[in-house]
Amino acid sequence: MSKHVAIWIDHKEARILHVHPDNVEAMTITAPQHVHHKHSKGQEGVKEHPEDAKRFFHEVAVSVEKSEEVLVVGPSTAKLDFLRHVHAHHHGLEAKIVGIETVDHPTDRQLVAYAKTYFHQTNQRQ
Helix, strand or coil, X not given: CCCEEEEEECCCEEEEEEECCCCEEEEEEECCCCEEEECCCCCEEEECCHHHHHHHHHHHHHHHCCCCEEEEEECCCHHHHHHHHHHHHCHHHHXXXXXXXXXXXXXXXXXXXXXXXXXXXXXXXX
């Protein structure tokens, strides 16, 4: 397992990058898709299952729990929802999260560069 991990997360997917000095291992975990229902009156609705987010965040947390430092980034509220889940259910991982940043939709290459810079700065402060 790598020392540094960057997670880009929204409510649809999590891109997880294990950043090694000479290479990067990438994986994607997708959130369950919600079922769209059409009502007879022409109204559209989404049936959400509260356990879906819990399972999604759990899968992401388990995939990075052996890392030493984790950076969580994303465009909206999913990163904070993930942090709340970690706080409630994955106490060992919570201490490893070194940063939470708002980042729109970077490419994997941009995310790796951002993570390397972030971890380098974090390690210099220690």
